Amino acid sequence: MAGTASAREALGRFGEELAAQHLQTLGMTILARNWRCRSGELDIVARDGYTLVVCEVKTRRGVGFGEPLESVTPRKAARLRQLAVAWLTEHAATRVDTTEGTHGYTAVRFDVVAILHRKEDGPTIEYVRGAF
Known part of the structure; x- marks a missing residue:
């Protein structure tokens, strides 16, 4: 059982690294990974201009339990919204004051990166901007 958990954790880390690289190629700045x-x-908190991006990453080896995107349920989305409020509160990043040179966020967006990593094909990335 421990081997299964560590394999799942390794797959998750792989997916999060791939997702972070993908977001960076889109011009985003990664602010935090695995913020608790x-x-x-x-999974990932990023900045896209003045938009705070909360990104959920789902990585799977196959579709036997459904596509990776299917695991982001309305309940999970609600939880991510609550966590985003906690992140903003902790980082006091809810205002924009350009006169003093400090920049907050004018919007919050929730994205999902779904990665299907089949051994025979390698990883495929599906990126959903503004997923919920």
Whole structure:
């Protein structure tokens, strides 16, 4: 059982690294990875201009339990919204003040990166901007 958990964790780390690289190629700045608080974890927090991007990453080896995107349920989306509020509160990043040179966020967006990593094909990335 421990081998299965470590293999799953390794797959998750691989997917998060691939997702972070993908977001960076789109011009985003990664602010945090695997940010945790008492309520849970955000996979990736990024900045896209003045938009804070909360990105959920789902990586799977196959579709036997469904496509990776299918695992982002309305319940999961609600939890990610709560975690985004916690992140913003902790980082006091809810305002924009260009006169002093400090920039906050004018919007928050929730994206999903779904990675299907089949051994025979290698990884495929599906990116959903503004998923919910």
